[in-house]
Amino acid sequence: MNLTVNGAEYELASPPLASLLYALREEIGITSAKAGCQQGGCGTCTVLIDGQPRRACLTPLLTVDGASVQTVEGLGDADNLSPVQAAFYEHYAAQCGFCTAGMIMAATALVERKAGATREDVLDALGGHFCRCTGYVKIVEAVVAAAAGEVDTARPDPQDEAGEPEVVIPGSPA
Amino acid sequence: MTIAPLVEQELLRPGSLEEAVEAFGDGSNVTVLGGGTILMPEFTAGRVPAGRVMVLTGAGIDRLTNDGGTLHIGAAVRVAELEDAPEPLGSAARSVADVEIRAQATVGGNLCAPRGSAFPRGDLQAALIALGAQVRSAGAGGERTEPVEEFLPRREGRLVLGVEAETAGRRGAWASLDRPHTHSYTPLAVAAAIGPDGELRIAAGGVGAHAVRLPFAERAGVAATGSEALADVELADDALASAWYRQRMLPVLVRRALSQLEEQA
Amino acid sequence: MKAVGARLPRYDGLQHVTGQSLYVDDVRVPGLLWTKALRSPHHSALIRHLDTSAAERLPGVHAIITHEDVPVNVVGHLAALGVPADEPLLAEHEVRYLGQPIAAVAAESEEAAQAAVDAIEVSYEEREPFLDIRKAFDPEVPKLTPEGNLFFYEPHQERRVRKGDVEWAFDKADHIVQGVYRPGAIEHAPTETQVALVVPEATGRLTVYSCTQAMYFSMGVVATHLGVPLNRLKFVGGTVGGGFGGKVDTATETIAALLALKAKWPVKWRWTREEEFLCSSVRAAWHVEIADAVTTEGWILGRRTMTLHDAGAYTRFSSYGATKHTFHLTGAYTIPNVAFNSYVVWTNHVPTTAMRGFGVTSVSFAVEMHMNRIAETIGMDPWELRLQNANRIGDTAPTRVTLKDPSAVPTMLAAAQAAGVELAGDYRTMTSEPRAGRLLPEHLASQVGDLGSNGGGQ
Numbered sequence: 001m002n003l004t005v006n007g008a009e010y011e012l013a014s015p016p017l018a019s020l021l022y023a024l025r026e027e028i029g030i031t032s033a034k035a036g037c038q039q040g041g042c043g044t045c046t047v048l049i050d051g052q053p054r055r056a057c058l059t060p061l062l063t064v065d066g067a068s069v070q071t072v073e074g075l076g077d078a079d080n081l082s083p084v085q086a087a088f089y090e091h092y093a094a095q096c097g098f099c100t101a102g103m104i105m106a107a108t109a110l111v112e113r114k115a116g117a118t119r120e121d122v123l124d125a126l127g128g129h130f131c132r133c134t135g136y137v138k139i140v141e142a143v144v145a146a147a148a149g150e151v152d153t154a155r156p157d158p159q160d161e162a163g164e165p166e167v168v169i170p171g172s173p174a
Numbered sequence: 175m176t177i178a179p180l181v182e183q184e185l186l187r188p189g190s191l192e193e194a195v196e197a198f199g200d201g202s203n204v205t206v207l208g209g210g211t212i213l214m215p216e217f218t219a220g221r222v223p224a225g226r227v228m229v230l231t232g233a234g235i236d237r238l239t240n241d242g243g244t245l246h247i248g249a250a251v252r253v254a255e256l257e258d259a260p261e262p263l264g265s266a267a268r269s270v271a272d273v274e275i276r277a278q279a280t281v282g283g284n285l286c287a288p289r290g291s292a293f294p295r296g297d298l299q300a301a302l303i304a305l306g307a308q309v310r311s312a313g314a315g316g317e318r319t320e321p322v323e324e325f326l327p328r329r330e331g332r333l334v335l336g337v338e339a340e341t342a343g344r345r346g347a348w349a350s351l352d353r354p355h356t357h358s359y360t361p362l363a364v365a366a367a368i369g370p371d372g373e374l375r376i377a378a379g380g381v382g383a384h385a386v387r388l389p390f391a392e393r394a395g396v397a398a399t400g401s402e403a404l405a406d407v408e409l410a411d412d413a414l415a416s417a418w419y420r421q422r423m424l425p426v427l428v429r430r431a432l433s434q435l436e437e438q439a
Numbered sequence: 440m441k442a443v444g445a446r447l448p449r450y451d452g453l454q455h456v457t458g459q460s461l462y463v464d465d466v467r468v469p470g471l472l473w474t475k476a477l478r479s480p481h482h483s484a485l486i487r488h489l490d491t492s493a494a495e496r497l498p499g500v501h502a503i504i505t506h507e508d509v510p511v512n513v514v515g516h517l518a519a520l521g522v523p524a525d526e527p528l529l530a531e532h533e534v535r536y537l538g539q540p541i542a543a544v545a546a547e548s549e550e551a552a553q554a555a556v557d558a559i560e561v562s563y564e565e566r567e568p569f570l571d572i573r574k575a576f577d578p579e580v581p582k583l584t585p586e587g588n589l590f591f592y593e594p595h596q597e598r599r600v601r602k603g604d605v606e607w608a609f610d611k612a613d614h615i616v617q618g619v620y621r622p623g624a625i626e627h628a629p630t631e632t633q634v635a636l637v638v639p640e641a642t643g644r645l646t647v648y649s650c651t652q653a654m655y656f657s658m659g660v661v662a663t664h665l666g667v668p669l670n671r672l673k674f675v676g677g678t679v680g681g682g683f684g685g686k687v688d689t690a691t692e693t694i695a696a697l698l699a700l701k702a703k704w705p706v707k708w709r710w711t712r713e714e715e716f717l718c719s720s721v722r723a724a725w726h727v728e729i730a731d732a733v734t735t736e737g738w739i740l741g742r743r744t745m746t747l748h749d750a751g752a753y754t755r756f757s758s759y760g761a762t763k764h765t766f767h768l769t770g771a772y773t774i775p776n777v778a779f780n781s782y783v784v785w786t787n788h789v790p791t792t793a794m795r796g797f798g799v800t801s802v803s804f805a806v807e808m809h810m811n812r813i814a815e816t817i818g819m820d821p822w823e824l825r826l827q828n829a830n831r832i833g834d835t836a837p838t839r840v841t842l843k844d845p846s847a848v849p850t851m852l853a854a855a856q857a858a859g860v861e862l863a864g865d866y867r868t869m870t871s872e873p874r875a876g877r878l879l880p881e882h883l884a885s886q887v888g889d890l891g892s893n894g895g896g897q
Contacts, residue, residue, distance in 0.1 A: 016185060017207075017227060019214055031465035032458025034680070036630040037712045039215035040275055041357045044630055055274050058214045060207060062187075063231040072458035085456040089448065097455035098630045098680030104456060106274070127356045128272025132630055132681045219713065220553070 001065045005030060006074030016062035020054075021045045023061050024071065032072045032101035036130070043129030046102035047071050053109040053125075072101040075108065076153075084108045084146045086153040091142035095133035103129050107143040117147035186228035191335060194233045200314035201331035204228050208250055208280035211271075212287050212295075230282070235335060243342025249282030249334040253298065256281070261346030262365040262431075263339070266301035266379075269348075269363075272356050282334040285309065285325070289383045290359070292413035297360050299326060299385035303377035304346060304365035307339035323377065326384040343370030347434035349427040351380075354414065361414040364388075364403075364427040368396075368435055376431070378424060380414070381407045388428070396432050400425030451678075462680050463634040463648045464709050471636075472501050472545040474698060474708035475552035477559050478718060479534035479541060482568035482787040483581065486532055486561065491542060494558040499551035502702035503559075505542045506531045509697060510666035516688070516755045518663070525584075526753035526790065528664055528693055534563070535583060535752035536789050538718030545698040545706045568787035572726050572747040575784045583752065583785040590750065590758050590783035598758075598765045598783075600837045603776030603886065605732075608741025611882075612732030616813045620729070620805035624749070625722040626715075627794055631680020633719060634709040635691035637699040645699060646673045649692050652682040660689040661696055672696075684793035688720050688755065723757065723791035724749040725764075727805040732776075737819045737827055740882055741776035744768050748783050748798075751790035757783045760791075760798035767799050769837050770806030771847035772828040775886040777837050825851055826866050833873040835886050845871055 001012045005028060014023040021038075024030045024047070036042035038057045045056040048070040075082040081089065084107045094100040103126060110117050110125040117125070122143045131139060145151055186204070188194035198204055203225030207213050216222070230236075236250035245259065254276035256267035270276050270284075284298045302322045309325040311318060311332040322337070350363035362380040369375070376392050379385040391403040403424050409417040454460045491503045506512045506529040515524035530541045542559055546552035569581040575588060582588055592598050609615065636648035651657035654676050662669050679686060691708045699706040710719070725748055732741040746764060750757035765781040814821035830836075830845035848871045855862050874883060 017217060017229075019218060029467065031461070034462070034630070035464065038218045039712070040211055040271075042630055043272075043274070046274060052277060053274050054278060055211075057218065058209075058211050058275075058278055060210050060214060060229065060231075062185075062229060063210070072456070076457070078453045078457055078459075081453075081456065088456045089452045092449060092452070094449065094452060094455035096630075096679060096681045097451065097460045098462065100455045101458045125273055128274055130630060132628060132683065219711070220550075 001061060003064065003066075004068040006070055012061065014061055016060070018061050019057050020047070020049075020059040020061055020064055020069070021056035024056060024069070030071050030073060034098055034101070036098065041128075041130070042099070042102075043106065043126075044099045044102040046105045046129070048105055048109060051109065051112075053106045070105070072104050075104065081153050082108065083149070083151050083153060084111055084143065087142040087146035087151045088139070090151060091138050091145060093134070093139040093142035095131075099129060099131045103131070103139055107146065110143065111147045115147060115149075117144070119144055122147070184226040186226050188228065188230075188233045190234050194228070194230065194235065194333065195312040195317070195335070197228055198312060198333040201333065206230065206282075206286070206333060208283035209252065209278040211275055211279045212283060230280070236280075240341075243340060245339045245341050247281050247337040247339070249280065249336055251281050252277055253279045253281065253284065256298070260305075260341040260344065262301040262304055262348035262367060263298065263341075263346070265348035266298050266363070266365060269350060269353070269360060270297050275357070281337060285322070285334050285337070286329055286332070293359050294361075294380045294382070294384075294412065294414070295359055296384055297363065297379060300363055300365040300377040300379035301346075301348065302337060302339065303385055303387050304367040304375045305339040305341060305344065306367075306369065306373075306375055307337050309337050310335045323385075323387040326386075329384075340369075344368065345435055345438045347431040347438070349430035349434070351415070351423060351427070358414065362420050362423055362427060364424070364431045366428075366431040366435055374435075376403070376428065378403065378407060378427075381409060381420065381424070391428050396436055398428060398432060400428035400432070403428045460678050462631055462678050463636055463650050464631070464707070466636055466648050468636065468638055468705040470704055472547060472698070472702055472704050472706045473549045473552050474695060474706055475544055475546075475549060475556045476540045476694070476708075477542040477544075477556045477561065478714075479530065479537055479539040479563075481534060481563055481565050482537045482570065483566040483583075484534050484563035485566065486530060486534060486541065487564050488560065488562040489541065490560040493560060494544065494555040497546075497551065497555045497558055499547035500544060500555045501547070501704060502545045502698050502706075503542060503555065504694070504697050504701060505529055508701065509664055511664050514660065514663050516660070517759060519659075520759070522754060522758050526755065536787055538714070538789060539752065540694065540718075543694045543698060543708070545702045545704070570786055570788060572724070572749045572784045572786060575747050575782060583787070588785045590754060590785070592758065592762075592783075596782065598762050598779075598781045600765050600768070600777060600779040602835075602837050602839060603741070605741045605743060605776045605778040608732040608776040609743075611734075611740055613735045614733045614813075614816055615730060616733050616809070616816050617728070617730045618805075618809045618812050620725075620727045620801075620808055622725050622727075622801045622804045624724040624788070624791070625794065626719070627681075627683040627685030627721070628715070629679075629681030629683060629685060632710040632712060632715040633686070633690040634707070635695040636705065636707040637692070637695040638705040639699045639703060643700075644671050644673065645696050646675060647692050647696060649674055649676045650679050650682070650686055651676055651689065651692065652679055652684070652686040656687065657689040657692055661693045664693045665696060665700075683795055684722070684797060685719060687793045688790075690719060718789060720751070720755065720790050720792035722794035722797055723751070723760065723801075724788075725801040725805075727801060729805060729809050731774075731809065731813060733813055733817060735817055736880075737813075737817060737824045738880060738882065739772065739774045739813070739828055742769065742774045742779075743777075744779045744781075746779070746781040748781060749788060749791065750783050750785050751788040752785060753790045754783070754785075755790045755792050756797075757791060760793070762798070764798035764802055766836070766838050767802045768806070770802060770810070771830055771845070771850075772806070772810075772825070773830050773834040773883065773886070774828075774837070775883055779837065822851070822855060822860060822862055823866055826862075826869055827878065830871075831874050831878070832871050834883075847871075
């Protein structure tokens with residue numbers, strides 16, 4: 001079986017009825033898609049298959065033979081974030097980070113499908129994605145901002161923004 | 175987390191409807207994999223069925239066409255493709271799980287999936303019954319075509335090939351309880367439709383092993399109080415709702431669905 | 440101090456949004472062995488027979504451990520606080536909860552490990568389980584320990600708080616308002632299940648990749664079980680896929696470490712979602728009984744409580760959680776005369792643990808429900824009842840700490856505003872300033888503390 005993942009082509013040895021998640025994590029070594037529940041219920045393994053968001057844990061490998069898969073590693077790196085990645089970063093939409101890759105992939109599909117997506121559109125598109133930390137508020141805000149084009153993908157260096165700490169205790173190593 | 179790959183199963187990959195029918199045979203020792211939303215978690219947990227696994231991808235039964243008001247739905251059509259279907263089917267499809275699951279789950283799976291360990295399955299079934307849909311299936315004794323409500327109680331050992339529904343001139347309504355969460359099956363739902371000849375069909379899902387038609391409620395007509403439907407069902411407790419709660423809500427949902435039909439008139 | 444008040448990016452934000460954050464299961468090591476555990480299928484049973492020899496001969500199996508392989512098997516999570524050790528890492532002669540680990544296998548694949556677990560010969564003598572904390576005082580119920588099912592708080596069987604004269608309060612009351620509140624157990628359900636990876640070095644030192652929330656605590660637990668000094672362990676952590684208290688328990692690290700030492704290869708143990716739900720610790724269920732001595736003017740003169748805390752099969756943090764619970768049993772309100780009794784009850788449920796304010800959320804639930812019940816009983820507006828009794832500067836807590844900065848009044852006023860509730864004039868302008876006038880009735884006058892006397896606060 002063949003699979004294109006983030007633009008690179010792979011010939012896979014995983015069994016045909018293994019899940020796409022198994023092939024990504026265990027054979028190819030792409031770990032952003034997580035094995036959260038392995039029954040389609042948490043969304044953290046969501047990837048784009050030929051541009052459409054799908055649960056990698058529910059996808060039998062043989063049904064995606066020849067397909068093109070994109071994971072968050074294929075969206076953008078730290079110096080070149082995609083709009084959705086930048087929005088998640090700016091809006092503090094990732095806390096523990098375990099659900100983040102799946103959220104970003106589903107949100108990316110929404111934003112590409114529907115510029116100017118509303119809050120309701122976001123709730124629908126992320127309805128199956130489980131975040132145990134945040135309460136979803138910042139995640140929804142981030143995706144709405146990304147859909148509205150209100151993100152700055154040129155990331156400031158966190159160190160510049162924080163500045164040098166002031167020495168408040170005379171003689172301290174700081 | 176175990177991610178057990180399947181290695182020992184004999185795999186059947188029919189390239190056409192005819193090959194699928196032949197490979198399925200009388201259905202013994204064959205597990206049919208449609209979208210995989212129910213089976214893949216079982217495989218991953220190491221609960222692998224004995225015998226062969228038949229994968230419907232590539233069998234050419236995934237077409238959805240609307241031919242002069244008749245909806246032809248292939249067994250491997252994805253639930254998401256029905257989101258804009260005529261009511262009550264569109265509402266039923268939109269109420270299934272989430273964007274990703276709807277894009278993967280199939281109509282055939284929705285009709286054939288057995289009741290879960292503690293919950294009903296098959297959220298499309300009531301809507302298809304209300305539309306008077308016919309199921310074409312293969313298996314022991316050959317192919318047969320029958321109304322959905324007759325197919326469901328004797329679906330064991332059948333391979334769904336497709337579903338047909340006359341939707342022209344039909345008005346439909348859907349009333350359901352909210353799901354406790356996105357991935358929950360619907361605890362209780364009522365679908366109703368009136369055909370061009372004035373025939374009223376009402377069905378309920380979440381009432382047992384599969385959806386059922388509600389003939390007592392139908393006979394009471396659009397002015398039914400809703401409680402007539404209680405004579406049509408045998409309610410039970412499960413993880414989603416108690417029989418007590420369903421008994422109180424079924425008449426309410428019947429009434430809501432009928433009110434929608436009255437408002438459309 | 441430029442960081443204080445500044446809007447700084449998350450330090451791990453960029454790695455989260457680019458998929459570069461490495462969680463324990465993402466760490467790959469050559470030659471990795473995988474773990475599966477033999478877990479009790481019963482809530483309560485004696486282990487009559489345990490034989491791993493057939494399992495050891497299966498292909499791909501590198502190590503199997505039972506309690507005999509654990510240098511210090513029985514450890515207490517709060518041993519440093521003097522709480523007796525009571526929980527075995529691997530069950531010895533008995534199992535006390537469904538899912539309790541008895542043996543663990545390291546093999547070349549998870550399937551091979553599971554096959555070996557299935558080949559372990561084990562037989563049980565099932566016992567009647569004790570599952571209902573309401574029967575804690577029933578002499579007929581099964582006992583988990585020879586002493587019974589109640590944790591012993593030196594010098595009492597229960598955690599006690601006493602303040603004022605509760606007999607006087609109940610004599611003076613116009614109404615006695617009683618209620619029973621039973622918040623249920625809650626699974627933390629982190630999206631990342633419990634997981635550990637342990638890599639042994641030739642020197643015997645272990646690198647432990649851990650999803651723990653409490654790095655040094657978990658290091659201590661592992662070192663105690665292994666009987667080694669802390670410098671033999673190198674813990675790598677910090678990336679936790681959700682914990683919420685459940686990853687304070689050291690669920691996987693010790694067993695993976697023992698297997699790695701025995702197999703002399705790296706070992707990973709990752710729980711399935713089913714294991715996480717069935718076998719991981721939960722927030723405890725509680726049974727809280729409250730009786731309040733109340734006046735028609737809406738004053739709570741006194742409160743008696745009896746609380747049962749479902750600890751599950753072993754103590755872990757329960758004695759601490761129930762202590763916290765007992766200290767907070769007035770909620771955000773001032774009650775001058777109290778008698779609180781809280782019992783930690785061992786049952787054959789999974790052991791319970793920390794979860795977001797554990798011990799105190801059960802109080803909040805019970806007390807706030809009870810405030811509504813009081814308001815209904817005496818026909819008073821529930822907002823006004825709460826504001827009248829809310830803690831003020833100078834009030835004393837049940838532990839006699841004098842409150843210097845209580846926040847109940849401003850919090851409730853903000854909640855009322857957010858909820859669109861119109862409060863009557865003197866309630867709308869209420870503050871936390873010390874009680875005076877109508878808000879300082881005779882029965883509260885003697886309880887107002889000395890702000891200079893201690894370092895209290897709320």
